[in-house]
Amino acid sequence: MVATQDLAVDACHRKFLQDFLWRHSQFEREGIVVTNTKEIIVYASDRFSTITGYKRKEILGRNCRFLQGTDTDPAAVNEIRTAINLRRSCKVGLLNYRKDGTQFWNLLSITPLIDSRGEVTNFAGASYVLCLVPSPLSDLRLDVKPWMSSNRLLEENESAVEVPQESGSSREEPLKTVFVAETRLPTCRGFYRVRAYRDSHVSHYEPLAIISGDVRGLKEVALRVHDQCVTSEVLGSLKCDCKEQLNYSLEYIREHGPGVVIYLQQEGRGIGLANKIAAYAMQERGYDTVDANRVLGLPDDSREYQAVKDILTDLEVLSVRLLTNNPRKICELQGLGVEVVSRVPIVLPSSEFSLGYLEAKAARMGHFLDDDNQLRTAELTLPAPAR
Numbered sequence: 001m002v003a004t005q006d007l008a009v010d011a012c013h014r015k016f017l018q019d020f021l022w023r024h025s026q027f028e029r030e031g032i033v034v035t036n037t038k039e040i041i042v043y044a045s046d047r048f049s050t051i052t053g054y055k056r057k058e059i060l061g062r063n064c065r066f067l068q069g070t071d072t073d074p075a076a077v078n079e080i081r082t083a084i085n086l087r088r089s090c091k092v093g094l095l096n097y098r099k100d101g102t103q104f105w106n107l108l109s110i111t112p113l114i115d116s117r118g119e120v121t122n123f124a125g126a127s128y129v130l131c132l133v134p135s136p137l138s139d140l141r142l143d144v145k146p147w148m149s150s151n152r153l154l155e156e157n158e159s160a161v162e163v164p165q166e167s168g169s170s171r172e173e174p175l176k177t178v179f180v181a182e183t184r185l186p187t188c189r190g191f192y193r194v195r196a197y198r199d200s201h202v203s204h205y206e207p208l209a210i211i212s213g214d215v216r217g218l219k220e221v222a223l224r225v226h227d228q229c230v231t232s233e234v235l236g237s238l239k240c241d242c243k244e245q246l247n248y249s250l251e252y253i254r255e256h257g258p259g260v261v262i263y264l265q266q267e268g269r270g271i272g273l274a275n276k277i278a279a280y281a282m283q284e285r286g287y288d289t290v291d292a293n294r295v296l297g298l299p300d301d302s303r304e305y306q307a308v309k310d311i312l313t314d315l316e317v318l319s320v321r322l323l324t325n326n327p328r329k330i331c332e333l334q335g336l337g338v339e340v341v342s343r344v345p346i347v348l349p350s351s352e353f354s355l356g357y358l359e360a361k362a363a364r365m366g367h368f369l370d371d372d373n374q375l376r377t378a379e380l381t382l383p384a385p386a387r
Contacts, residue, residue, distance in 0.1 A: 031127045034113075037120060039063050039084065051106075051129050053099035064125070067096040071103065080110065087112050087120045091285065093295030104129055105297050107285065176200055177207060177310035185210075189250055197311060205265055207307045209315065210250065213258025216316045220341055222259030223320035224249035225308050225329060227266040230273055231280075238353035239280065245346050249323050252344070260315065262308050269293075270302035289357050301328065309336040325368045 031048025035041050044059040052059070052067060068077065076092050083090035091109045098104060106127045113122040182195045192210050199205035215221045226249060229242035236243070246261070253259025268276030275298055282292035290300055312320070319339035322330060323346055330340055345368060350358050362369035 030129070033059075033064065033125045033127070035064065035123045035125070037122070039065075039123075042122070048127060051098075051104070051127065052096070058099075069095075069097040069103070071095055072097075080108070083110060084123065093282075093297075095297060105295075107282070107295060175310040175313065177307040177314075179314055180206075187250075189254060192250070195311075195315075197307065197314075199307065205307075207265070207311065208263040209311050210253075210261040210263060211258070211315075212250075212253040212260075215258045215260055218258065218317065219319045221317045221320050222253050222256055222323065222344065223312075223317070224253070224259075224261045224323040225264065225305065225333070226261055227264050227269070227303060230267060231276070238351050239283075240357050241348050241350070244348050248346055248348060252323060260312075260317070262311055264303070264305075264307060266303045269300070270304070271298045289361065303332075305329070305332050305336060308333060309338055312338060327368070 031051045032043070032045040033041050033048055034043035041060055041062055041064060044056050046056075049056050049059065065077075072095050076094050079090060079092050080094075089109070089111050091107065093105065094108050095103055095105055106129045109126045109128070111124045111126075112120045113124055115121050176199060177197045178200050180196045180198050182193060185192050185194045192212055195209040195211065197207045197209070199207070224245075226246050227242075229240065229246075231237040232240050232242040233246060246263075249261050253261060267273045268279065271279070271293065275296065278296055279289070279292040279298065282295050283289065287295055293300055319341050320333075321342045321344050322333065322340050323344045324330065325346055330343060334340055358367075358369060361367040
């Protein structure tokens with residue numbers, strides 16, 4: 001058992017506190033503090049000391065607010081203060097500061113301790129540290145160096161994808177997304193043409209265009225802009241319907257083509273695979289797909305679609321019918337100058353595991369859903385983008 005002799009707590013719930021400390025001490029990234037009703041720390045675990053960088057003697061007798069800093073969210077602090085004033089539990093994502101000034105995100109769970117008279121005498125807090133780093137493919141500020149590859153194939157193709165110039169026009173800059181290679185790929189659905197591209201500014205970002213039929217020079221080409229989902233497409237996760245959407249789209253462009261599926265390395269709405277797994281862990285703690293990101297200090301959606309515009313320019317596609325349930329994607333593409341003439345909904349059944357995810361996207365992000373939890377079937381005709 002974890003020792004509690006040094007805690008000024010009522011003897012009748014010392015056993016409860018010992019159980020609480022033992023239960024939470026099993027997690028390597030979880031530190032424990034106990035405060036009195038005046039919010040003064042009377043106990044700090046060794047792991048809490050390790051996490052914060054402060055020695056125990058520097059922690060005891062202080063208010064936990066000493067870990068806050070300029071970037072700590074006042075709304076989160078207010079939520080904690082309200083819970084303490086009301087003598088109730090709460091769970092809050094909070095940005096704190098270590099002794100050396102570095103920041104760390106933690107999920108703080110606060111539990112009031114009640115004595116035999118029904119009065120709160122202490123608060124026990126479990127701080128679960130979220131050791132996250134940004135994804136270089138989701139935060140372009142981390143890696144905006146031009147591609148320095150000596151790959152001759154890339155160098156030769158950079159000049160091949162410049163925007164066509166009209167007579168008398170000024171010279172255009174090369175496209176950011178450059179063509180690398182094309183192959184004919186046999187699949188369980190038949191043959192597709194697959195064209196590989198590279199981003200000339202972000203290392204290792206390699207979009208694909210999966211093509212059925214000849215799309216060059218055509219209007220109203222069926223287009224799906226699909227973001228990579230390793231958990232669904234490779235591991236078979238049931239938490240989302242990304243794999244089913246990809247399969248549906250590949251079938252659609254074969255049956256209603258010619259068409260294109262543009263496949264982008266934007267895992268987890270652009271936050272990256274590791275951060276997405278961390279967000280899944282937050283969903284297990286009761287947060288929806290939007291709040292899980294926010295608790296971790298991550299954006300709701302950090303995807304960008306310049307590569308789509310560049311690839312469509314390379315393919316000489318004039319306008320598209322967009323397979324999507326996401327209104328933001330329509331607006332983003334139109335803002336880049338892509339002519340989206342209509343929306344083609346993707347209608348798929350939900351599962352018990354994906355239903356909450358789909359409902360949260362509808363309620364929090366405006367995705368199209370109908371009352372029986374399937375995506376709407378009516379096409380939405382959109383105005384052409386302003387010229």
